[in-house]
Amino acid sequence: MGTTIKHSWAEPFKIKMVEPVFITTEEHRKKAIEEAGYNTFLLHSDDVYIDLLTDSGTSAMSDRQWAGMMLGDEAYAGSKNFYHLEEAIQNYYGYKHVVPTHQGRGAEHILSQILIKQGDIVPGNMYFTTTKLHQELAGGKFVDIIIDEAHDPDSLHPFKGNVNLEKLESIIKEHGADKIPYISIATTVNMAGGQPISMANMKALRELTNKYGIRIIHDMTRVAENAYMIQQKEEGYKGKSVAEITKELCMLTDGATMSAKKDAMVNIGGFLAINDPDVFDEARNMVVIYEGLHTYGGMAGRDMEALAIGIKESVQDDHIRARVGQVHYLGQKLMDAGVPIVKPVGTHGIFIDAKKFLPHIPQDQFPAQALAAALYIDSGVRAMERGIVSAGRNKETGDNNYPNLELVRLTIPRRVYTQAHMDVVAESVECIYSKRNTIRGLKMVYEPKYLRFFQARFEEI
Ligand SMILES: *Cc1c(COP(=O)(O)O)cnc(C)c1O
Numbered sequence: 001m002g003t004t005i006k007h008s009w010a011e012p013f014k015i016k017m018v019e020p021v022f023i024t025t026e027e028h029r030k031k032a033i034e035e036a037g038y039n040t041f042l043l044h045s046d047d048v049y050i051d052l053l054t055d056s057g058t059s060a061m062s063d064r065q066w067a068g069m070m071l072g073d074e075a076y077a078g079s080k081n082f083y084h085l086e087e088a089i090q091n092y093y094g095y096k097h098v099v100p101t102h103q104g105r106g107a108e109h110i111l112s113q114i115l116i117k118q119g120d121i122v123p124g125n126m127y128f129t130t131t132k133l134h135q136e137l138a139g140g141k142f143v144d145i146i147i148d149e150a151h152d153p154d155s156l157h158p159f160k161g162n163v164n165l166e167k168l169e170s171i172i173k174e175h176g177a178d179k180i181p182y183i184s185i186a187t188t189v190n191m192a193g194g195q196p197i198s199m200a201n202m203k204a205l206r207e208l209t210n211k212y213g214i215r216i217i218h219d220m221t222r223v224a225e226n227a228y229m230i231q232q233k234e235e236g237y238k239g240k241s242v243a244e245i246t247k248e249l250c251m252l253t254d255g256a257t258m259s260a261k262k263d264a265m266v267n268i269g270g271f272l273a274i275n276d277p278d279v280f281d282e283a284r285n286m287v288v289i290y291e292g293l294h295t296y297g298g299m300a301g302r303d304m305e306a307l308a309i310g311i312k313e314s315v316q317d318d319h320i321r322a323r324v325g326q327v328h329y330l331g332q333k334l335m336d337a338g339v340p341i342v343k344p345v346g347t348h349g350i351f352i353d354a355k356k357f358l359p360h361i362p363q364d365q366f367p368a369q370a371l372a373a374a375l376y377i378d379s380g381v382r383a384m385e386r387g388i389v390s391a392g393r394n395k396e397t398g399d400n401n402y403p404n405l406e407l408v409r410l411t412i413p414r415r416v417y418t419q420a421h422m423d424v425v426a427e428s429v430e431c432i433y434s435k436r437n438t439i440r441g442l443k444m445v446y447e448p449k450y451l452r453f454f455q456a457r458f459e460e461i
Pocket of ligand 1 (some may be wrong): 056103104105106128130131186189202219222258259260261262270
C-alpha cells in the first residue's frame with residue numbers, strides 16, 4: 001500500500017490556498033434561519049460558518065486538478081479532455097463506454113429513460129432521492145431490498161449496504177425477471193448513513209442476477225470510500241489497494257451512474273458508464289437532447305480534465321484513509337459524548353439519530369429538520385435533514401412516507417476542514433444535546449412537488 005503508518009493518520013497534503021470563513025452572532029443566525037423557513041438548503045452560504053450541508057461539489061481540488069483546468073480543450077466536439085476522462089474511467093473503474101453528464105442526476109435520467117418501461121420494478125439497496133425519482137418518472141417502481149439492519153441505527157453490522165438476497169429472489173419470482181430492468185446498487189448507501197456493501201455480497205448478487213439475466217446498475221458515487229471499508233473490514237482484502245478493490249467492485253456490475261462531485265472531487269460533473277454497446281448507443285443519442293454533445297455532456301473541457309485527475313486521486317490509499325479518518329474522528333467524539341448517531345460510522349458523514357435526540361418531537365413535526373435548525377442557530381454549522389422530509393410522499397396514496405431513519409447529516413467535504421473544525425462541530429452538537437428539551441417541532445408551510453427537502457419551508461410550532 002506504499003506507506004508505513006506508525007502514528008495516527010494525518011492529511012496527505014499541505015494547504016496552499018485558503019478561503020476565509022466568518023462566524024456570525026446568534027441573533028443574526030436566528031433571523032437567517034427564520035427567513036430560510038427553517039430549511040438549511042435555503043440559507044445563504046455567507047451566513048454559514050462550517051458548511052456540512054453536503055460533500056457534493058464542495059471538496060477542495062488539488063494543485064494537479066487546478067493545473068488540469070488550465071489545459072481545458074473547449075472544442076465543441078472531440079475535446080481531448082473527454083478522451084482523458086474516458087481513459088481514466090476505463091483504467092480505474094473498468095467500464096467500456098462513457099457518456100459524460102452535467103452531474104449524477106443527468107446520468108440517472110438518461111439511463112432510467114432507456115432501461116425502464118412503464119410498470120417495471122427496480123429493486124435497490126435503499127433509495128436515493130434523485131435516483132428513485134428518475135426511476136419513477138420513467139414508469140418504474142423502486143423496491144427496497146437492503147438488509148433489515150440498514151434501517152436500524154444501532155445495528156453494528158459492518159456492511160449495512162448489503163442486499164437481502166432472499167428478498168430479491170422472492171421479488172424476481174413474484175414479478176418475473178422481464179419486469180426488472182436492473183438492480184440498482186449504491187456504493188456506499190447514502191441514506192443508510194454512508195454504509196458499505198461487502199464484496200462477498202456483491203459477488204453473490206452477481207451470481208443471482210446472472211441466473212435470471214438481470215443487469216446490475218451501480219450508483220458509484222462513493223465507490224472508493226466503499227472500497228476502503230472493504231479493505232478495512234472484509235476478510236481477504238487487507239493486502240489489496242483501494243484502487244484494486246474499486247475496480248473489482250465496478251467489474252461485478254454492468255454499468256454505472258456517477259456523481260463526480262463526491263468521490264472524484266470536482267465541483268461539477270458526472271457520467272454514465274455502460275458495457276452494453278446498444279445501451280451506449282442509445283445513451284449517446286439521448287445525451288444530445290438533454291445534456292450536450294456526447295463528448296462533453298454538459299461539462300466544460302476543463303472540468304472533464306479535473307475529473308480525470310480527481311478519479312486517480314480518489315483511489316489513493318493515503319487520501320481515502322485520511323478522508324474517512326476525519327469522519328471517524330468526529331464520530332468518535334460524538335459517541336464518547338453519548339450523542340445518538342448511526343453506528344457504525346459510515347464514510348462521508350455523521351448521521352445523528354434525531355428520533356433519539358428529540359424523543360419529545362413526533363415524526364410528523366420533523367425532528368431532524370428542527371435539529372438541523374437548532375444546530376445552525378447554536379454555532380453556524382450547517383447540516384441537512386435526512387428523514388421524513390427527504391422521504392417525500394407515497395407516489396400512489398400521496399401520504400407522507402415515514403422512514404425508520406430520521407437523521408441529521410453532518411457531511412464532511414473532502415480536504416476542506418481541519419480537525420479543529422471537527423472539534424467545534426462536536427462541541428456544538430454536545431451543547432444542543434444538553435439543552436435538547438428546549439427544541440420545538442416544526443410545521444410545513446410550503447411544499448414543492450418534487451424533492452421537497454430542497455425548497456420546503458417550515459415554521460416553529
Ligand atoms: C449525490 C448523489 C446522487 C446524485 O448526483 P448529483 O450529482 O447530485 O446529481 C446520486 N446518488 C447518490 C448516492 C448521491 O449521493
